[in-house]
Amino acid sequence: MDFSxxxxxxxxxxxxxxxxMLAFTWxxxxxxxxxxxxxxRILRGLDPLEGRTVTRNPLAWIKEAVKASEADVIAVAGVDAxxxxxxxxxxxxxxxxxxxxxxxxLLPVAATDNGTQSTTDSNSQGTFKNLDKLTMGHIQESSSRLWAFLLGVYWxxxxxxYVLWKSYTHVSDLRAGAKTSAVVKPEEFAVLVRDIPAAPPGQSMKDHVDSYFRALHPETFYKSMVVTDNKKANKIWEEIEGYRKKLARAEVVYAESKTTGKPEGTRPTNKTGFLGLVGPKVDTIDHCNEKIQELLPKLEAEQNITLKEKQQGAALVFFCSKPAAVSASQTIHAQKIDTWTMMEAPEPRQVLWTNLSKKFYEREIRSLIVYGIVFLTVCFYMIPIAFVSAFTTMENLKKYLPFLKKIVDQPEIKTVLEAYLPQIALLVFMALLPTLLMFLSKEEGIPSESHAVRAASGKYFYFIVFNVFLGVTIGGTLYASLKEIIKKPSQIITLLGSSLPKSATFFLTYVALKFFVGYGLELSRLVPLIIFxxxxxxxCKTEAEVKEAWAPSDFGYATRFPNDMLIVxxxxxxxxxxxxxxxxxVVYxxxxxxxxxxxxxxxxxxRYESNGRMWPHIHTRIVAALIVYQITMLGYxxxxxxxxxxxxxxxxxxxxFIFAYVCKQRFYLAFFHTPLEVACQGTKEIPNMESIYAAYIPPCLSTEKLQDVDQFEDAHSHSLRTTSL
Amino acid sequence: MDFSxxxxxxxxxxxxxxxxMLAFTWxxxxxxxxxxxxxxRILRGLDPLEGRTVTRNPLAWIKEAVKASEADVIAVAGVDAxxxxxxxxxxxxxxxxxxxxxxxxLLPVAATDNGTQSTTDSNSQGTFKNLDKLTMGHIQESSSRLWAFLLGVYWxxxxxxYVLWKSYTHVSDLRAGAKTSAVVKPEEFAVLVRDIPAAPPGQSMKDHVDSYFRALHPETFYKSMVVTDNKKANKIWEEIEGYRKKLARAEVVYAESKTTGKPEGTRPTNKTGFLGLVGPKVDTIDHCNEKIQELLPKLEAEQNITLKEKQQGAALVFFCSKPAAVSASQTIHAQKIDTWTMMEAPEPRQVLWTNLSKKFYEREIRSLIVYGIVFLTVCFYMIPIAFVSAFTTMENLKKYLPFLKKIVDQPEIKTVLEAYLPQIALLVFMALLPTLLMFLSKEEGIPSESHAVRAASGKYFYFIVFNVFLGVTIGGTLYASLKEIIKKPSQIITLLGSSLPKSATFFLTYVALKFFVGYGLELSRLVPLIIFxxxxxxxCKTEAEVKEAWAPSDFGYATRFPNDMLIVxxxxxxxxxxxxxxxxxVVYxxxxxxxxxxxxxxxxxxRYESNGRMWPHIHTRIVAALIVYQITMLGYxxxxxxxxxxxxxxxxxxxxFIFAYVCKQRFYLAFFHTPLEVACQGTKEIPNMESIYAAYIPPCLSTEKLQDVDQFEDAHSHSLRTTSL
Structure with missing residues (x-):
């Protein structure tokens, strides 16, 4: 790539x-x-137009973004944001x-060195002088000017x-602050218990759990909710919800048909067979009503069976106070420590119910298998990327696809293609991956959504650093060099050192593309706008459907963090x-x-709040990037x-390494557990324990009728109304 | 070494x-x-002669040893034994x-193979046939008979x-049993808190600790004892104790002198100068009395100063119930987790007071330095041992010490020397080490005696395996091979595999020497007997001195376990x-x-009771030995x-590896912490908290007068008599 x-x-x-940006402003x-x-803002019930008509400035959003305080951000978007x-x-x-x-x-030090032109250190073959002059490749070998660069690494x-220490302290305070807030959060009173051993014969799992915790926490135990296998109940519930949506939609269609010519309207119909294409034709409204009436008792029956007979070896245990829950979650309960494993409960909205009952060793084995698959994925993805980055040089394109020669030889197209082709290839590859990694992370048996996001984000980070950074840098030579590296692992430093400068302009362009186009799209939200x-x-026919069409997503930390970490x-x-x-x-x-x-x-x-639980991982990865940088510089x-x-x-x-270790010792565990100091600082008054308990009832098991199931075998709680504090 | x-x-x-054995019986x-x-038995107040006169059988002790149940052993010698x-x-x-x-x-498989005699696999040069025939070295290369040996490894x-799993379960139960016993143990109600941050200005450390724990454990906190710097008080106290001993001895001497000719006796005298050799002569009894009277008020003053002004950043915190203490010791207290670090308190008798106030990072750095020193020691000790084992072959002895030739050439002496020289050299080297390792372990900042013993035992194990096992096996060739090994680490398997058979007879003799002579000395207790x-x-003059002379030691696990592990x-x-x-x-x-x-x-x-805390380490080391064995066999x-x-x-x-991992997951943490289940099972009644508290008062700070120090700044507790549960 030349300078132009x-x-x-x-x-x-x-x-x-x-x-x-202009599109956004308009x-x-x-x-x-x-x-x-x-x-x-709309979902929070605020006026979206508030204070907007006065400014027609395309940069007004910047002022608003800067003006807001951190407390505002936390109030609106949570600690994670x-x-x-x-x-x-x-x-x-x-x-x-x-x-x-x-x-x-460093720039003057490099620019004023009149050393030998070492053209080999740049892929520009002498045509890219202006930028080259400003790099370290311009410095003579063994020159004492290199001291400046070495001290640069130290700086x-x-x-x-310094910055990371300050930030870690700050995030640690943010987390403590969020945990001491006066708002009652159900997860602060609950503990997730997994790997519960089989109940003694003649006793239900529910009684087993209750008696165990009542014995160990006689004063603070409130009640327990045994996890049940809801698969079947959930299926029926989803079916009912599907019919309800269909019904609402049909009613709107019917109502709309009334206002036109015919006052009686046309009742919408559909076919009951496959995809509504085959089978007998029925009146949709009647059909849906019938189906719902038919399924409701079925759901109720299934709910009863689920609660009584499908109790699993995991439970949520509720305590009357935050400190009690925090203490319990950190204390080993059983002598056999692979049973009755305790952890802080996730938020109700982010519990991955089907993972809760997975057993200890099953989770370990699943993790191992997932790591294996991820390892293979990292290796497998490397091949096409290395191939693409070797293939998409102009010379190769012309060589292998001669019919493109005419198009490619036109100077404008050539320049644009040369500038973007490799980067676009990269972006396309990247887009396919996150879903796979998220799926794999959930398969590990992780109990909460936020934890799965963290796990996926870690996988994505390794992937992206190995493939994009190393892949592009070492590029086609990697596989040739691999033999060399295996023979002599220290070779990697030399290889990386020698390959880095060659890819400098590639990455300059990559970063620029990312912030200009990436942030432009992000801010203007063109894609969601068009889809909506x-x-x-x-x-969309009903209000609910419209709302679903514009419902915003969350930040998508699973890919956002690793992508930014790649730039770091x-x-x-x-x-x-x-x-x-x-x-x-800096601009990025x-x-x-x-x-x-x-x-x-x-x-x-x-979609969830993990109180900044992601930070320790980010911190470690920045330090890791720093260490990679230092080692590369040592080699270079x-x-x-x-x-x-x-x-x-x-x-x-x-x-x-010492910095990473000290930070881990000082901060990490407070992100893993809640310190007692923090749990004790919050509100002292006893909240409404019933509503805390109810927050965890899965929707497919929660009906008004459920509360009548005041029976002995009930997986939730038979003391629903009898016990009260 | 030949067969004879x-x-x-x-x-x-x-x-x-x-x-x-005969000496023992007699x-x-x-x-x-x-x-x-x-x-x-005497210390427990039992009659040592009970049931002894009836048997003159030299093997009577075996019967007694077999007859005793495990519960007897625990009652007498504790869970550790x-x-x-x-x-x-x-x-x-x-x-x-x-x-x-x-x-x-395997023996018939080996003996009946009429393969080529591979004499190189034995150091006997063909003279050691009878035993050689029974080893794997006798089997032809690539023979299918090797299947039998391969399956042997599996067996x-x-x-x-199987055995280790059973044992781990059993030890885990033993530990749980000991922790649920009805006997009140002070350490079960106490928690050791270290790394306490500086108290706010105007507040003493004691108040700082009290207010912190009173806030976090309002219902279960009893009181706290801040660790003080007792060095000076301890010195005075020891001086007083010294004079008291001297006084008692002088009084006995005086009394004895009375009974002979002179009824008035001679009052013993001594010189006050260096070692009692110089300086003015004084009457010992008067001098000691004077000194004691002089030192007592000094001690009291120093005690007051210590308690008020020498409070350190560590404390023992007492709780009203076992479960509360257990929960507190496992719960993170502070947001900055390198402050207020909690752990279960050690027994009062094994607390290493001076280590308690060492700070978190100081301990880490100390550990690091100690590991460095141990690493160097392991390498340094290898040199003389390799030298000795190369030097003490008969040929070398004759060559380098020609004057020994005449003695050595006598067949009886030659045989004995050949059999024992290398082993004795080894044993002497080994004897010098444990003290050094124990000292190093205590320097790490470990809070309890038993932990220091475990640490020393680990160091000794690494030492002994690397030096004795690898040193003797690979012997003189190790340093020559080291270069080879660093180049290609897989070389170690070949090297070990090829060297092992050569040393078989050495180790046979070593094991035999260990059990015959080692156990003979152990049982007959000849050395303590003679010294006594x-x-x-x-x-010895006084009763106390006699008692001190026969006072038995403990098992000395720091060297006992590693020595046995070497044999394993x-x-x-x-x-x-x-x-x-x-x-x-089997005999060993x-x-x-x-x-x-x-x-x-x-x-x-x-000397202490750690409730089998050593076992996880032993378990891991047996598995490690098994893995070394498997890898060696793979190579061989x-x-x-x-x-x-x-x-x-x-x-x-x-x-x-999987077995080791599963065991760690299932058992280890219950050895590190006390499970809540176990803590809750013990006696429910509230014990005398005052005596629990008093158990931790160091002797140099405990006088009757101390209880009058009912002041605000007191490092122990001003609520000594005011608070009561």
């Missing part, structure tokens, strides 16, 4: 961004689009502090330690080799912070630039 | 054993020796079950899994190569079990015997 194609790429990205103001641009913003601002701070020193120092490292309008026009890794690794990447990183995270604030305040609705400066003082880099690598 | 020297070695060992019966042979016996009997069971199959199968492995009689005759490792590793070692192992552990029972019931007095059968089905060994290695 780099500028073209930046230019087109910028134009797309400006267009999207679309944003139409009241019909409010549900797309302000769904969060606030932690995501802390992540963005931390990285921003690291890059700004690094850039303040590195840019004015970046210490800035990172299409759905509203052609599909890239920018860190190039920060000293080609400091010119730092401003790109600065713009990212603004956009994310806007989306948090106005658009996304969190020491072996390729033949600067033997590079051994001075080894202490800073050791410091990184 | 092997037999000589066995024979002499046996003779020594028989002599020692000495045992003398009433004056009762304090040496029955100190445990019982667990040690479980360890011995488990290994015995493994060896017996293995031997039942391996001996009748040993599965026997080990010498002391009694020449040194040796016997396991040779079990298939030379199954003839199994009977030796069988005799060991009998002797240990005898000593537990009659001799040793435990696969590479050296060129039997390519040896890959069938890989699954069993994987199973070993």
């Amino acid at each position: 194609s780099f500028v073209t790429s930046l230019g087109t990205s910028l134009i797309i961004f400006v267009v999207l 679309l944003n103001r139409k009241p019909g689009n409010a549900v797309i641009y302000y769904p969060n 606030a932690v995501y913003l802390v992540f963005l601002s931390s990285v921003l701070a690291i890059l700004v502090f690094s850039g303040i020193i590195l840019l004015p120092v 970046v490292s210490f800035v990172t330690y 309008h299409l759905k509203k026009k052609f599909l 890794t890239i920018v860190l690794c190039y920060s000293v080799i080609a400091p010119i990447i730092i401003p790109f990183g 995270f600065g713009l990212g912070w603004l956009v994310a604030r806007n989306q948090a305040l106005k658009v996304y609705v969190p 400066i020491g072996i390729l630039r033949k600067f033997y003082y590079a051994t001075f880099m080894i202490p800073v690598i050791a410091i990184s | 020297s092997f037999v000589t070695s066995l024979g002499t060992s046996l003779i020594i054993f028989v002599v020692l 000495l045992n019966r003398k009433p004056g020796n009762a304090v040496i042979y029955y100190p445990n 019982a667990v040690y016996l479980v360890f011995l009997s488990s290994v015995l069971a493994i060896l017996v079950f293995s031997g039942i199959i391996l001996l009748p199968v 040993v492995s599965f026997v080990t899994y 009689h010498l002391k009694k005759k020449f040194l 490792t040796i016997v396991l590793c040779y079990s298939v190569i030379a199954p003839i070692i199994i009977p030796f192992g 552990f069988g005799l060991g079990w009998l002797v240990a029972r005898n000593q537990a019931l009659k001799v040793y007095v435990p 059968i696969g590479i050296l015997r060129k039997f390519y089905y040896a890959t069938f060994m890989i699954p069993v290695i994987a199973i070993s």
Whole structure:
């Protein structure tokens, strides 16, 4: 890629961004689009237009994003969103502090060196001079100017330690603050108990659990809810819900048909067979009503059976006070510690019910299998990416697809293609993966949605770093080099060091594409907007259906964090080799912070709240990226630039490990468990335990009739109304 | 070593054993020796002679040892001794079950193979035929008879899994049983809190701790005892105790002088200067009395200062019930988890006070440094041992010390020397180490004696396996091979496999020496007996001094476990190569079990009780020895015997790792913490909390006057008499 194609790429990205911003400013103001641009505010019952008509400024959203306080963000979007913003601002701070020193120092040091032109260190074959002059590749071998770059690594490292320490402390406080809030959260009074051994003969699981906890926590135990196998009940319940939706839709259709010519209207009909295409024709309204009437007693019967006979070896145990629940969740209960395993209960909305009853060793085996599959996926995905990145150079395209020659040889198309082809190939590959990883993570037997998201996010991170970063950097040579690496593992440092500079411009373009086009699309929400309008026009009949069409998603941390982490890794690794990447990183995270604030305040609705539980993982990964960076620099400066003082880099690598260890010791467990100090600080008054208990009843088991099932074998609680505190 | 020297070695060992046994039978019966042979019984106030005069049978002690039940052992010697016996009997069971199959199968398989004589596999150069015929070295390469040996490894492995699982379950029950006993143990109501942050200005540490725990455990907190820096008070107290002993001794001397000729007696005198050799002469009794009178008010003043001003950042916190203490010890208290770290309190008698106030990161750094030193020690000790084992072959002795030639050439001396020299060299080296390791372990900042013993035992185990087992086996070639191994780590398997058979007879002799001479000395207690009689005759004047002279030690687990573990490792590793070692192992552990029972019931007095906390480590080490054995066999059968089905060994290695993992998951944490289930089972009645509290007051701070210090700043408790439950 030569310099002009780099500028073209930046230019087109910028134009797309400006267009999207203008589209956003224009679309944003139409009241019909409010549900797309302000769904969060609408769902909270606020006026989406409030304070909007006065400004026609396309940058008004920036002012609003900056003005909001962190407390506002937490109130609207939860601690998780606030932690995501802390992540963005931390990285921003690291890059700004690094850039303040590195840019004015390293660029002149590199530019004024009149050393031999080492053209091999760049893929530009001498045509990319202007940028090349500003990189470390321009410095003579063994030059004492390399000291500046070595000290640059130290500066970046210490800035990172400082910022990360501050951020970890801040996030830790945020988490403690959220846990001490006066709002009663059901999960704070509940403990999830798994691996319950079989009940003694003649006793139901429910009684078994009750008697166990009543004996161990005589004063604080409230009651228990044994997890049941709801599969069948759930199926019936979903069937009923399906018919209800159909009924509502048919009634609207019928009502609409009335207003036109015929006052009696036409009753909608459908066929009962496969996909409504075959089978006898029936009146939809009557048919749905019949079906619902038919299924309701069935559901009730199934509910009874489920509660009585399908009790599983897991339970939610409720305690009368937060400290009691916290203590219980951290205390080993049984002498055989693979039974009665305790943990803090997840929020009701994010419990993965079917995973709860999976046994201890089953979970371990599932995890092992999933790791195996992920490992294979990482290796398997590497092949097409390496192939694409080797194939999509202009020369190869012309060589293998000669019929493209004419198109490709036109200078404009050539430039654009050259600039974007590899990146687009990459993005397409990436889009296919998250669903698979999320599915795999849930299969591990994880009890909550947020935990599954964390697990998927970790997998995605490893995937993306190995495949995109290493894949692109080492590229086609990786498989050839693999033999070499296995023979001599230290080879990887040399290989990475020598391959990095070659890919500098690729990653510069990648980062620019990501922030201009990525954030442009994110902010303008063009895709959800178009889908919503299409759905509203052609599909939706009832109010509920319209609402479903615009219902906003959440942040999607499973892919958002790893994608940002990839940029962190890239920018860190190039920060000293080609400091010119730092401003790109600053723009990425600065713009990212603004956009994310806007989306948090106005658009996304969190599906769960994990109180920043993601942070320790993010922290560890940033430190890991830092260590990769330091090791790469050791290899690059020491072996390729033949600067033997590079051994001075080894202490800073050791410091990184110590930093990671100290942070883990100081902060991690407080993210894993709730400290007693925090649990005791909250409100002291006893909340309505009944409503806390009811929050965990799955919808397919909750009917008004259920409360009459005041029987002995009931998996939920027979003391539903008898016991009261 | 040829066959005759092997037999000589066995024979002499046996003779020594028989002599020692006869000495034991004879000495045992003398009433004056009762304090040496029955100190445990005497201290418990039992009649040592009870039931003894009727039997003159030299094997009577065996009957008594077998007759006692496990409950008896626990009652007398504690759970730790019982667990040690479980360890011995488990290994015995493994060896017996293995031997039942391996001996009748493998010996004929080996003996009847008329393959090529591969003399290189034995250090006997063809003179050691009779034993050689019974080892695997006798089997032809790639012979299908090797299947029998391969299956032998499987049999040993599965026997080990089975026995270890049973034993772990049994020990786990023993531990739970001990923790639920009705006896009130102070440590069950106390929690050790370390890393307490600095108290807010104007508040003493004591108030800081009290207010913190009163807030978090309003209903169950009893009171706290802040750890103080007792160094100075302790010094004064020890000085006083010294003078008291001196006084008692002087009074006895004075009284004795009276009974002879002069009725007025001679008052003993001494010099006050260095070692009683210089300085003015004084009357000892008066001098001591003066000194004591002078020091007592000093001690009191120092006690006050200590309690008020020398409060440290650690405390013992007492709770009103066992479950409350257990819960508190397992619950994270602070948001910053490197502060207010909680753990179950150690027994009062085994608290290492000076370590309690060491800070979290200080402890980590100390551990790191200690590990470094231990690593160096392991490497450093290897050099002399390798040197000795190379030097002490007959040829080398004659070569380097020609003046010895005449002595050495006499056949009897030659045989004995050849049989014992290397082993004795080894034993001497071993004797110097435990003290160093114990000192290092305490320097790590460990809070209790039993934990320090465990840590020292672990270090000793690594040491002994690396140095004795690997050192002797690979011997002089190790350092030459080290380069090879670093280049290609898989080389170690080949090296170990090829070196093992050469050392078979060395280890046979080593095991025999250990059990015949070791157990002979252990049982006959010749060394303590001689020391006691010498002391009694020449040194002891007062009753207390005599008692001190015979006071029994404890089992000394820090060296006992690793020494036995070395034998386990040796016997396991040779079990298939030379199954003839199994009977030796059986005798070692069988005799060991009998002797240990005898000593537990009659001799040793435990210094602490850790309720079998050692077992998980022992379990892990037996599994580790099994894995070393399996890997060695893989190398030996696969590479050296060129039997390519040896890959069938890989699954069993994987199973070993899974077994270790499952055991850890199922049992380990219940050894680390006390499960709530166990804590709740004990007695429900509230014990005398005052006496529990008083049990932890260090002797140098406990005087009657102390109770008057009912002041605000008191590090112990100002609510000593005001608060009562």
